[in-house]
Amino acid sequence: MQLRDVECYDFKEISKILDMRETAIRVALSRARKTLKTRLIQLHNHGIKKN
Numbered sequence: 001m002q003l004r005d006v007e008c009y010d011f012k013e014i015s016k017i018l019d020m021r022e023t024a025i026r027v028a029l030s031r032a033r034k035t036l037k038t039r040l041i042q043l044h045n046h047g048i049k050k051n
Helices: 002-006 011-018 022-045
Strands: none
Touching (some): 002 011
């Protein structure tokens, strides 16, 4: 997330930096964003689930 969303590297550049395939980076980024979203929702709801 740091490289893509904060530092604005493209997937090809990140692939070279991390020595990973672009598809693996896309999957990892998607999972990281999902995890962050879940944790932010929990934090802002103070653990209370909405229906």
